[in-house]
Amino acid sequence: MDFFLSRYRNLTVLLVVITAQLVLIAYQVKSNNSVPLIRVWAVTAVTPVEQGLEVVRRYTWGFVEDYFVLLGVRSANEKLRQENGQLKIENAYLKSELGTADRAKALSLFQAQSPSKTVAARVIGNGTGANSKVVFVDRGSTSGVESGMAVVTPDGIVGKVVDAYPTASLVMLITDPTFGAGVVSQRNRVHGTLRGLGHAECLVDFVQNEERVDLGEWFYTSGDDRIFPRGFPVGQVTAVRNGKTFKEIYVTPSATQVEEVLIVINGVHQEIPDSETASPGYKILAPPPSAVTQAPQETGQPAALTTDADRLREIYKEAGDAQHHVYGVGVPGSKPPDFTKIPGLRANAPPAAEAHPAAPGNPGPAPSTPGATQAGTAKPPLPGVSPAAQPRVKPPTDKAAAPKPTVRPTTPILVTDPTDADPGAEGAPPPPKPSKPAATPAQTAPPATPSNP
Amino acid sequence: MTEYTERLLSESPRKHAGERLRAIWLLIVPLAAILFEVYVPRFVPFLAYLELPLLVTVHFALSRGGPISAVFYGTAIGLAQDSLSHQPLGMYGIVKALVGYFAASVSMRFDVENPVVTFVLSFFFYFFHQFFYWVLARALLGEAVLFDAQQTLIFGLLNAAVALPLFRILDKLKGAS
Numbered sequence: 210m211d212f213f214l215s216r217y218r219n220l221t222v223l224l225v226v227i228t229a230q231l232v233l234i235a236y237q238v239k240s241n242n243s244v245p246l247i248r249v250w251a252v253t254a255v256t257p258v259e260q261g262l263e264v265v266r267r268y269t270w271g272f273v274e275d276y277f278v279l280l281g282v283r284s285a286n287e288k289l290r291q292e293n294g295q296l297k298i299e300n301a302y303l304k305s306e307l308g309t310a311d312r313a314k315a316l317s318l319f320q321a322q323s324p325s326k327t328v329a330a331r332v333i334g335n336g337t338g339a340n341s342k343v344v345f346v347d348r349g350s351t352s353g354v355e356s357g358m359a360v361v362t363p364d365g366i367v368g369k370v371v372d373a374y375p376t377a378s379l380v381m382l383i384t385d386p387t388f389g390a391g392v393v394s395q396r397n398r399v400h401g402t403l404r405g406l407g408h409a410e411c412l413v414d415f416v417q418n419e420e421r422v423d424l425g426e427w428f429y430t431s432g433d434d435r436i437f438p439r440g441f442p443v444g445q446v447t448a449v450r451n452g453k454t455f456k457e458i459y460v461t462p463s464a465t466q467v468e469e470v471l472i473v474i475n476g477v478h479q480e481i482p483d484s485e486t487a488s489p490g491y492k493i494l495a496p497p498p499s500a501v502t503q504a505p506q507e508t509g510q511p512a513a514l515t516t517d518a519d520r521l522r523e524i525y526k527e528a529g530d531a532q533h534h535v536y537g538v539g540v541p542g543s544k545p546p547d548f549t550k551i552p553g554l555r556a557n558a559p560p561a562a563e564a565h566p567a568a569p570g571n572p573g574p575a576p577s578t579p580g581a582t583q584a585g586t587a588k589p590p591l592p593g594v595s596p597a598a599q600p601r602v603k604p605p606t607d608k609a610a611a612p613k614p615t616v617r618p619t620t621p622i623l624v625t626d627p628t629d630a631d632p633g634a635e636g637a638p639p640p641p642k643p644s645k646p647a648a649t650p651a652q653t654a655p656p657a658t659p660s661n662p
Numbered sequence: 663m664t665e666y667t668e669r670l671l672s673e674s675p676r677k678h679a680g681e682r683l684r685a686i687w688l689l690i691v692p693l694a695a696i697l698f699e700v701y702v703p704r705f706v707p708f709l710a711y712l713e714l715p716l717l718v719t720v721h722f723a724l725s726r727g728g729p730i731s732a733v734f735y736g737t738a739i740g741l742a743q744d745s746l747s748h749q750p751l752g753m754y755g756i757v758k759a760l761v762g763y764f765a766a767s768v769s770m771r772f773d774v775e776n777p778v779v780t781f782v783l784s785f786f787f788y789f790f791h792q793f794f795y796w797v798l799a800r801a802l803l804g805e806a807v808l809f810d811a812q813q814t815l816i817f818g819l820l821n822a823a824v825a826l827p828l829f830r831i832l833d834k835l836k837g838a839s
Binding site (some may be wrong): 218219222223226227230231233234235237238247248250251252254255258259262263332333334335336337338340341343345371372379381386387407 | 693696697699700701703704710729730733734737741742743744745746747748749750751752753754755756759760763767799802803805807808
C-alpha cells in the first residue's frame with residue numbers, strides 16, 4: 210500500500226480531490242443545500258471589490274465621459290440660446306423630458322406607485338458560467354433580500370433571487386435556460402410557463418395548440434408560481450407556431466436594459482390590464498367617463514343604437530311602420546311615406562315627461578324621442594370655454610313652457626314654428642323675463658348642479 | 663521519477679531557474695481573473711467567453727510543474743468560480759483540478775517556453791475544460807445544456823491567442839516578485 214501511494218502519489222491526490230468534490234456535489238444535489246459558508250466567503254471577498262470597481266468606474270470614466278459630452282452640449286446650447294429664444298424653450302422642455310425619462314427616477318416612481326414592497330438594487334457583476342445567465346446585485350440578506358424573491362423593473366420582470374448573501378444577491382435572469390415562471394397572455398388569458406433559452410428570447414411553454422395567442426400580444430405574470438406577483442409585464446410575442454403538443458411561443462422580454470432593478474420583498478398581486486397597452490413610455494389617457502357609460506343608460510335607447518345614423522334610421526323605420534309602408538317594396542315612382550308626420554318635427558313639441566332638458570353647463574342626456582333628436586338639445590360644453598360662455602338652456606319656468614331647444618336647427622323645415630326659434634339667434638324675440646325683477650341667487654342658479662362644468 | 667524525465671526537467675529553463683511565484687501573486691492573480699470574468703463582460707459582453715481563471719490555472723501548472731500543487735490550485739480557483747455561480751460547488755473544481763493535473767504532467771515532457779506549444783496547450787485545455795464541464799453538467803446535474811463544438815473551437819483559439827501575452831505578463835510579474 211505504501212509503495213502504491215508513493216509511486217502513484219500524484220494520481221492518488223487527484224483521485225482524492227475529485228472524489229471529495231463528487232461527494233460534495235452529490236450532497237448538494239440530494240439535500241438541495243448549497244454549502245453556503247464557502248459561497249459566503251467567496252462572495253464576500255469578491256463583491257466589495259466589485260462595488261469598489263463600480264464606484265471607481267462611475268466617478269472616473271463616467272466623469273470624463275460626461276465632461277466631454279456636456280462640453281459639446283453646453284457650447285451648442287449657448288449658441289442656440291443666443292440665436293433663438295424659442296429653441297431655448299424647447300431645449301428646456303427636452304431637458305425636462307430627459308430628466309423624467311431617467312432610469313433612477315422612473316424606478317423610484319414605479320417603486321412608489323407599485324403596491325408591492327420593493328427594494329432598489331444595482332447590478333454589480335455577472336455570474337460565472339458560459340451557459341448561465343445570472344448577475345449579482347448589491348443588496349443582500351442584510352437588506353431583507355431572500356432567495357426566491359422576484360426581481361423586476363418598471364418595464365417588466367428581470368429574474369429571481371437564487372442566493373442571498375449578506376452584502377449581495379445572485380439573481381437568475383429570465384433568459385437563463387433553467388428559469389421558469391407562470392405567465393398569462395393579456396388578450397386571451399392563456400396560461401403558460403415562461404422558460405429561458407440562454408439568449409435574448411424566451412419561450413412560453415405548455416400552451417395547447419388549440420389556444421389562441423396572437424403576434425404582438427403581451428404576456429404578464431400570472432402569480433401561479435408564487436414568486437412573481439400577478440400583473441407584471443413579461444414581454445411581447447414575436448413568433449407563434451403550433452408544435453407537436455404545445456404551441457411554440459417566443460417572447461421578447463420587455464425588460465432589456467438591466468442596470469437598476471427592484472427586488473420584490475413583499476409582492477402584491479395586481480390586475481392584468483384589459484385594454485391594449487402601448488409600448489412602455491407612452492401614456493394613454495383613460496376614456497372619458499360620460500361618453501361611454503352614461504349616454505346609453507340615460508337615453509333609454511337600445512344598446513345597439515349608438516350612432517346618429519342608427520337613431521335616424523330607427524326614426525324613419527318607425528314612421529314607415531306607422532303608415533304601413535315597407536321600404537324597398539314599391540315600384541319606382543310610388544308614393545313614399547309622409548316623413549312630415551314624424552312626431553316632434555314640427556310644432557307638436559314632445560311632452561315634458563319625454564324630453565329631458567339639460568342643465569346649464571351639463572351635456573345632459575341624449576334625446577330620447579325623434580323630435581328631440583331632430584330639434585336638438587343642449588350641446589355639450591365646448592372644451593376650453595368657461596361655463597359662463599357656454600350656450601345656455603333656459604330652464605322651464607312654468608307648466609306650459611316646454612323645454613326649448615337651444616341648438617340651431619340643422620334643416621330649415623324645423624324652424625317653421627317661431628316658438629322654436631333660437632332665442633340666442635339674431636333677430637329672434639328676447640326670452641321672457643322672469644316674473645320677479647330681482648332673482649335670488651338660488652333662483653338664478655341652474656336647477657341642477659353641473660356635474661362636469 | 664525516471665531518468666528520462668529528469669533529463670527533460672534539466673532541459674527546462676523554468677525548472678532550473680527555480681522561479682517561484684510568491685504567495686501574494688498566487689492570491690491576487692486568480693482573484694483578478696475571477697473579477698475580470700464577473701465584471702468586465704457587463705460592458706463588453708463578448709469577453710464573457712474569455713476563461714481567464716482557466717488560463718491562470720494552466721500557467722500555474724506549466725510553470726510550477728508539480729501536479730499536486732496544480733491540482734489544489736485548480737481546485738481552489740474552480741471552487742471560487744462555483745461559489746459565484748448558481749451551480750453546485752465542485753463542478754468547476756473538478757474540471758480545473760483535472761486541467762491542473764494534466765497541464766503539470768505535460769509540462770514535464772514539453773518545452774512550455776515555446777509559444778507554439780503554449781498556444782496548442784492553451785487551446786487544448788480550453789476545449790477539454792468546456793467539454794468536461796458539459797459532460798459533468800449532463801451526467802451529474804442532468805442539465806440539458808448544449809455543447810456547440812464549433813463555437814467552442816473558435817473561443818478556444820481566442821483564449822489560446824490571449825494566453826500568449828498573458829503568460830508573458832505573468833512571467834514578468836513572477837520575475838519581478
